[in-house]
Amino acid sequence: MYYTKDTVLFLNGKFIKAVDAHTDLYSQSLHYGFGAFEGIRAYQTQNGVKLFKAYEHFERLKNSCAAVGIPLEYDSHELTQISYQLLEKNNLTDAYIRPLAYCGPNMYLTTPKDVYLMICSWKWGKYHGDNLLKLCVSSYQRPNPASIKVEAKISGHYVNGILATSEAKVRGYDEALLLDMNGNVAAAPAANFFMEKDGVLYTPPLGHIFPSITRQVVLNICRELDIPVVERHINPHELEAADSAFLCGTAVEIAGIESIDAHTFSKSWKESIGAVVQEAYKCQVLEKSFSYVII
CATH class of the missing domain: 3.30.470.10 (Aminotransferase class 4, branched-chain amino acid transferase, N-terminal domain)
Structure with a gap:
């Protein structure tokens, strides 16, 4: 392979x-x-x-x-x-x-x-393919930032992700969503998390999550397209009321989420802010203008 x-x-x-x-x-x-x-x-x-x-x-x-x-x-x-x-x-x-x-x-x-x-x-296609993802909240937590260097991409850190993803697949899901040590939403094992609610994107702040380069690209795209983004702690109970959500990362690129813990989001992916970001991201990596992308 x-x-x-x-x-x-x-x-x-x-x-x-x-x-x-x-x-x-x-x-x-x-x-x-x-x-x-x-x-x-x-x-x-x-x-x-x-x-x-x-x-x-x-x-x-x-x-x-x-x-x-x-x-x-x-x-x-x-x-x-x-x-x-x-x-x-x-x-x-x-x-x-x-x-x-x-x-x-x-x-x-x-x-x-x-x-x-x-x-x-x-040669490697999209990490999760083209289908919308079914996630579950993992029983595993992101490591305590006082125990490791969360900002460093160290090989051994990814044992945590292997355990979480493997658990999710055994349970019948595509991927896991991990919480931090305080019980707030953190990230997927190899991707950052964004949630849409009432026209605003929310994403966990730096500290317990890996500072992804793709995450910063998404923030830059949102700034250029005037998409409001708030970096704050997200309580997992908020996920049920969210309109949509997506993951982002170099391997994942922009991957839409269908459901979390079998709760399907109210907004279709094609109508979501994530779909707009996905198209803009595709244009950027292919060095095309995304000025036609309209909110």
């Missing part, structure tokens, strides 16, 4: 075949999840193949590493160019790019000395 015998990836300064890539089984990242990664989308735009917000993603990768003490010495402009070369070598246009900073062998719970970088890519 992710690579063939001809797939090329970037590993520690060199482009090599994916089938020839190896890692140390004593890696601190493998044993303890102590690594950092990113997800970046490439699109076939009207101006050629373009990485969406590549510099911002690589800057966040560096910040994630710095936040937990992983020494990663790379320039974001350099990493962006490497990613374009990787797409070309694999003959990819619409694709997903995964940079991963991982650590060398170390069985101690100490800052690593040896850090490596891998960047791979593959």
